[in-house]
Amino acid sequence: MSLIKHDIKIDESFYKVDEIRQLTDETFSLKLPKARFAFKAGQHISLGIKGDYQSREYSIYSGVNDNNLEVLVKEVEKGYFTPKLRKLKAGDLVEIHGPFGKFGMEPKDAETGKFVFIASGTGIAPFRSIFRTYPEIDYTLIHGVRYSTEAYDRNEYASDRYVLCSSRDQKGTFQGRLTGYLKNCTFTPETQFYLCGNSDMIFDALEILKDKGFERDQIHCEVYF
């Protein structure tokens, strides 16, 4: 007897670039039509350029209900991929796989929970997606950057919820690394922590939070380099 047969869902597709939105000299957002692309806030995609064998993973920077699918990209000097991305123009094709990942929360938890989002650099991307998807969410966003110009789309966040930690200028809420700020913070016991950024920051932040007595199950991580 034959087993039940079923089709495999094909998850790859090409999208035309709508816009490259320049945020700083190095960082830009790539806006694509959202079309029927469905995802959960906090997830990431694999992005390739038509005709190029390489691809990279990017957290989605836009909200679930936004008109565009957007990713946040920092150009790596002498890198292979990001300079090519930056040269894309409206109408060029990119290839998307995904969405992937479990970084994020269930909608009911977003309505009732208390969240602290901790990001370094472009690690802010999934938090903007979460914030735009759940506008009523109770959050504090701690964003670590080198220069305050890297406070991407800062005006979208309420000033009392956004903490900018700038390590190389004095224009942030806090001058220094975000881990320096974190050490002196107090949080309520039920807080859920979401960390996104480079692995060194995440390692240090994890240690600080564990020292403060928070359980590992309360701390969710998405590692960039």
Next chain:
Amino acid sequence: MNPTNTKKVAFKTLGCRLNQYETDALVTDFDNAGYQLVDFDGSPDVVVVNTCTVTNQSDQKSRTVISQAARKNKDAIVVVTGCMANNFKEKLESQENITFVVENNRKSSVLALVDAHFSGEIIHPNQLPQDVFRYEPVQKSLHTRSAVKVQDGCDNFCTFCIIPMVRGRAVSRPVEEVLESVRKTLENGFKEIVITGVNIGRYEDGEAHFEDLLEKILEIPGDFRVRISSLEPDGFGDRFVELFANPKLMPHLHLCLQSGSEKTLLRMRRMYDVEQFRKTINQFRSVFPDFNFTTDIIVGFPGETEEEFQQTIDAVKEFNFSHVHTFKYSVRRGTRAERLENHIPEKVKNARSLQIRELSEENKLNYFTSFIGQTQDVLIEKISQGIANGYGQNYVPVRFKASKAEKNTVHSIRLTEIRGIGENMYVFGELND
């Protein structure tokens, strides 16, 4: 079976249990179609090489096997499939000694491709249907245990790993289809099944997760044993541990730690930390003290310091893995780790690999020794010169004088002494039933 078919087919499999299962299923297909199964020296008309690409070494082995297969059988059709076929498709397609390159998601239709070739049809592998679960239950196998595939692909994107690129995104086989496959496999005479896939812990079919599937498999009537192939150590709770109280479910897990260093795990983008891993191990051993854990460790991951490596050594000691499958990190093109800084010299990787392997041997000896004087229920996999070979519940290799015991039967064996060394270490025992 087609009695008019006089063709001969040979298979070679590299890599993981999933690949082995998929080859077994293809063997079943070819056997049902009347092909005679031979080895590479048996003048096959068709050779199928099911490749692996998980490390540089796997690539090298796969290339060597393909060359040997083609060289020894110049008139045969050479079919190359498996993960290397995905990773190096164009390159392999350009090789004159390969007839067909079949990607993983079309692997289940290799027989249709070969039959078409022999009947004069011209089919390109890209025309074959894409279905990663199309495999029929295994009927004929070189093993006494059969794998059942429940899942394929992985979405974790660990920074070192090529698998999401060559196996595709995570997809789960529907529960009813899995259960039907298990029943059929048992009807075919297997006494032990191995639940397999790429990342089976992330099994998800509607509301059903891995524990739900496992529970339903264990509820299937019959006298059989269930093993779980390698598992990612995240996302399990008390219920998973409780399922091991069922005597059908064997007390062994291959739980992939990869590193004992928190920093390295983060750079690898693993989904757990050492503390969570420790919690899982302790949870199991508090209920089942002699539970067997084996693992995979990658040594020489980019940036791995001496201190970080020492943390891995400490973890291997603490968690008392009875076997560590040690991999020296090797660059996989297109992965994030390829772009990490501070790649480790080969000489250092070799030294670290040796240290882990030596520790693994020590652990294995200790673990096996702890069973001396105890009994294990052993499923006989083969009998050679009057000596039966098989595995006990805890996946301890056991040998004993077969007397009248037969292959594919389970016997209670009292374990008496350790014999052999290294990879060939086993426990000798005597019939107790």
